[in-house]
Amino acid sequence: MPFWKTAHQSITRNITQRMARLIVFDFDGTVTQQDTINILAQCPIYSTSLTRPRNEARNKWKNIVDLYVADHAKHKELYVPKVEDRKTLAEELAYLESLRTVEVASVERVVNAKFFAGLTRERWVELGRKAREYGEDPDWEGGEGNIVTMRKGFSEFVRQARARGDKLGIVSVNWSQAFVEGVIEAEDGGQGHKGFVKRVNEIKYPDGELEGPEEMGGKVMMTARDKLEGFETMLLDETDADGGRSVYFGDSVTDLECLLRADTGIVVVNEGEEEKSKLLGTLQRLGFEVLHVSEAREGAKLAWARDFEEVLGSKILG
Numbered sequence: 001m002p003f004w005k006t007a008h009q010s011i012t013r014n015i016t017q018r019m020a021r022l023i024v025f026d027f028d029g030t031v032t033q034q035d036t037i038n039i040l041a042q043c044p045i046y047s048t049s050l051t052r053p054r055n056e057a058r059n060k061w062k063n064i065v066d067l068y069v070a071d072h073a074k075h076k077e078l079y080v081p082k083v084e085d086r087k088t089l090a091e092e093l094a095y096l097e098s099l100r101t102v103e104v105a106s107v108e109r110v111v112n113a114k115f116f117a118g119l120t121r122e123r124w125v126e127l128g129r130k131a132r133e134y135g136e137d138p139d140w141e142g143g144e145g146n147i148v149t150m151r152k153g154f155s156e157f158v159r160q161a162r163a164r165g166d167k168l169g170i171v172s173v174n175w176s177q178a179f180v181e182g183v184i185e186a187e188d189g190g191q192g193h194k195g196f197v198k199r200v201n202e203i204k205y206p207d208g209e210l211e212g213p214e215e216m217g218g219k220v221m222m223t224a225r226d227k228l229e230g231f232e233t234m235l236l237d238e239t240d241a242d243g244g245r246s247v248y249f250g251d252s253v254t255d256l257e258c259l260l261r262a263d264t265g266i267v268v269v270n271e272g273e274e275e276k277s278k279l280l281g282t283l284q285r286l287g288f289e290v291l292h293v294s295e296a297r298e299g300a301k302l303a304w305a306r307d308f309e310e311v312l313g314s315k316i317l318g
């Protein structure tokens with residue numbers, strides 16, 4: 001091969017490697033080890049700033065959860081085609097979008113019960129900050145219901161991505177962006193860095209109503225399709241017209257469309273739960289190859305990892 005061609009390929013490769021990427025994370029179960037919805041529920045139950053009896057708030061939440069679980073189970077039982085008969089991506093996406101009715105009903109119960117009424121944005125930020133602080137305290141004895149455990153390697157991954165010039169984002173159906181900001185406060189901006197771009201719902205003060213991201217017209221995010229819409233707005237706003245790869249991290253079936261839309265999608269799975277992952281199982285059922293990051297080639301379309309340390313130790317992102 002002529003020298004000039006070799007040199008050109010080398011220069012092109014280096015430019016591509018330096019090009020800023022848009023790296024977007026789901027929050028619950030991806031940035032964190034677990035879902036945080038029950039931590040949100042603890043705030044109105046135990047808040048000293050609210051006058052309602054704790055038992056009343058606790059019973060309200062139990063009723064909301066019980067009805068949601070029952071609705072979800074009934075919807076799954078009646079939906080056709082059944083999970084084992086859904087063989088195409090279109091069929092699976094149709095099922096995921098059909099769950100909107102279940103999610104809408106649950107959100108309406110929360111709002112009508114005024115479950116989160118009276119809680120300020122500052123209170124939600126503090127809840128997120130404290131939940132992470134407790135989760136990182138080896139002497140914490142207050143139980144696991146009040147703590148957030150971060151997925152291993154997240155802070156270092158963010159540090160290296162920022163050093164490389166990558167843009168970072170969060171797309172989540174979590175109900176409180178303020179809570180999310182409290183949890184990721186240590187990584188969210190500071191030291192001259194631009195913070196995470198976010199597409200997350202918000203609990204509005206004083207009535208406790210839910211509102212979606214301004215970039216999506218205030219539409220409450222509930223389903224996989226909504227997360228894809230949030231991701232698409234980020235791609236439009238944050239990706240340079242002349243290129244730049246996108247990477248998405250997610251752990252649940254609500255991340256399915258975003259993972260497939262990104263140039264590289266990385267499924268996050270808790271250690272020891274590889275066989276239980278609904279997302280991994282769904283992708284495999286639909287015929288997608290999903291290798292562990294240690295086996296995936298650089299720039300692979302899909303892969304999976306247990307944590308961000310495994311990603312950093314692999315070659316998938318170059």
